[in-house]
Amino acid sequence: MKIVALAGGVGGAKLAHGLAQILKPEELTVIVNTGDDFEHYGLYICPDLDTVCYTLAGLANPETGWGRADESWNAIENASKLGGPAWFKLGDRDLGTHLERTRRLKAGDSLSQITQDFCKAWGIQHTVLPMSDQPIRTMVDTDEGELAFQEYFVHRRCEPRVKGFRFEGADEAEPAAKAREAVESADAVVICPSNPWVSVDPVLKILSLTPTPLPLGEGNRVVAISPIIGGEAIKGPAAKMYRELRIEPSALAVAKHYQGLVTHFVMDTIDSQLIESVRGLNMQALVTNTLMKSHVDRKQLASEVLQFIGVTV
Ligand code: FO1
Numbered sequence: 001m002k003i004v005a006l007a008g009g010v011g012g013a014k015l016a017h018g019l020a021q022i023l024k025p026e027e028l029t030v031i032v033n034t035g036d037d038f039e040h041y042g043l044y045i046c047p048d049l050d051t052v053c054y055t056l057a058g059l060a061n062p063e064t065g066w067g068r069a070d071e072s073w074n075a076i077e078n079a080s081k082l083g084g085p086a087w088f089k090l091g092d093r094d095l096g097t098h099l100e101r102t103r104r105l106k107a108g109d110s111l112s113q114i115t116q117d118f119c120k121a122w123g124i125q126h127t128v129l130p131m132s133d134q135p136i137r138t139m140v141d142t143d144e145g146e147l148a149f150q151e152y153f154v155h156r157r158c159e160p161r162v163k164g165f166r167f168e169g170a171d172e173a174e175p176a177a178k179a180r181e182a183v184e185s186a187d188a189v190v191i192c193p194s195n196p197w198v199s200v201d202p203v204l205k206i207l208s209l210t211p212t213p214l215p216l217g218e219g220n221r222v223v224a225i226s227p228i229i230g231g232e233a234i235k236g237p238a239a240k241m242y243r244e245l246r247i248e249p250s251a252l253a254v255a256k257h258y259q260g261l262v263t264h265f266v267m268d269t270i271d272s273q274l275i276e277s278v279r280g281l282n283m284q285a286l287v288t289n290t291l292m293k294s295h296v297d298r299k300q301l302a303s304e305v306l307q308f309i310g311v312t313v
Contacts, residue, residue: 008199
């Protein structure tokens with residue numbers, strides 16, 4: 001059984017970790033959004049890739065979900081005292097990742113190859129891949145003009161009102177070769193509970209997973225887990241984005257977002273009253289506890305998702 005999980009940052013990483021506790025290394029490929037990537041202090045930063053890898057390796061900061069556990073901040077504090085920007089917090093341990101990734105990219109290695117080598121060094125046995133080896137940049141159109149993703153997300157704390165999104169470079173970019181192969185040979189695709197607008201949509205666009213998912217064969221399953229619980233996002237600005245785009249945030253709105261692509265939809269028990277409306281979108285629906293507060297919750301949700309789509313492990 002071959003499963004591909006599509007993930008953005010923290011929520012995606014948690015479910016990917018749950019899946020990795022159940023599936024064998026050869027059974028799981030996690031394809032990660034790189035639309036949030038940017039250059040800062042001359043370094044190439046891949047926040048979502050790092051969040052997924054640190055989480056799978058057990059190195060992630062348990063409070064924030066991003067960055068490293070047992071982190072110190074000497075370098076960024078020093079740079080800030082010298083007049084450098086401190087709005088994007090780069091920890092000392094985390095900096096090592098960006099330094100080495102930037103050195104390898106400048107030497108001509110692909111992001112896929114670098115990620116594979118980092119995973120090996122961190123003891124990650126499952127495959128983690130960027131969606132593309134070419135740069136794609138999520139741009140957020142707001143009432144204050146268009147902002148680069150991290151500028152909007154971290155620097156401006158998601159305060160400007162969102163009007164739309166653009167994935168710069170996406171039209172010219174190819175999926176990473178191994179990501180394309182993984183999707184083409186997948187028995188099922190799991191869309192993790194990540195932000196549909198800015199974490200999942202760029203991956204779907206790059207992989208050409210449109211409402212009629214061409215690379216997947218007849219009978220294959222695409223399951224999505226709602227990141228909206230009781231009308232609010234578990235983390236991050238997804239609910240705020242829905243509201244600003246004049247859509248009421250709900251698990252049903254997420255299901256509609258993926259209509260035509262997704263065959264199975266998972267939402268939280270708190271949203272059980274929406275089950276018939278979701279089924280009306282031509283999807284099978286499962287209601288369960290989707291809040292992943294502990295490592296046990298991650299594995300439990302992953303196990304229920306796999307069972308729901310008929311994967312026996
Ligand atoms: N998120 C923040 O809210 N503030 C930060 O200072 C910050 C720094 C940071 C450093 C490395 C990294 O890998 C991620 C970091 N993030 C930070 C998270 C990141 O901006 C977002 O979680 C993702 O881009 C959205 O998925």
